[in-house]
């Protein structure tokens with residue numbers, strides 16, 4: 001029998017760092033496995049995933065734009081994937097395809113590793129797409145004081161706030177929504193935030209979701225600004241630095257969500273054998 005086969009599926013996928021990250025985890029944990037890239041045509045996710053698992057594939061990471069397709073493809077969902085309505089990790093459990101979402105846990109662990117505690121804090125989340133959905137639950141479970149979801153279009157932000165309303169109540173978090181345009185207006189919403197997360201795709205197009213008006217109010221020397229994008233200093237990060245905030249890109253989140261996927265596939269008993277922070281240092285060098 002050959003090596004167990006895993007892959008990351010997306011479109012585009014050529015620049016994904018996931019194969020490198022998983023090979024590094026495999027090396028740390030002395031696991032023999034193959035991890036490749038799967039470029040899938042839009043609207044063909046289910047067929048491609050079906051073929052992958054039918055051919056003996058053991059697990060799949062799923063990235064843009066297929067996280068919702070992966071949710072629909074899975075036979076069973078973890079509670080956190082169900083809540084997020086999105087899946088980034090597929091595995092086989094007792095003959096069934098199991099969908100999970102490790103993005104939020106990855107973000108929270110990366111924040112903790114950078115010394116950022118969330119309890120009692122004020123969080124501003126920019127964006128209400130797949131990435132925002134994936135991390136909202138795990139962030140609320142950290143019991144911040146309040147959280148505002150700001151999106152370009154109003155509908156998606158209000159939908160998220162409704163969807164996560166019950167969880168927010170359980171953790172006694174004031175959860176609100178607004179538009180990005182409203183952030184540009186002066187008003188009480190715009191006193192500095194403890195944590196500002198850019199979960200929009202704006203950085204991919206070299207723009208920032210916020211204008212200079214909002215940036216001058218949102219960031220302060222006590223703020224921490226987190227851009228989920230990685231690989232380049234973004235305009236959002238520059239704005240945050242100008243406001244005196246500490247900044248981070250999203251590479252740590254990528255490594256931490258991969259660590260969880262690796263343990264789902266290869267066994268949680270390996271958690272002591274892997275060191276995501278060492279891999280992060282290696283990737284940055």
Ligand code: NDP
Pocket residue numbers: 064103126127128129130131132151152153156180199200201202203204205207208209228229230250251253254255257
């Ligand atoms: P989606 O396509 O699901 O959502 C995109 C979001 O960005 C929407 O809220 C959209 O607003 C907003 N948006 C897009 N362009 C702009 C713009 N020019 N100005 C303001 N808002 C904009 O994408 P995802 O949520 O899946 O991904 C978002 C980002 O997060 C991507 O850059 C992705 O690479 C990154 N990511 C990083 C991860 C990591 O591990 N580090 C994990 C997952 C994602 P609207 O609703 O109005 O269209």
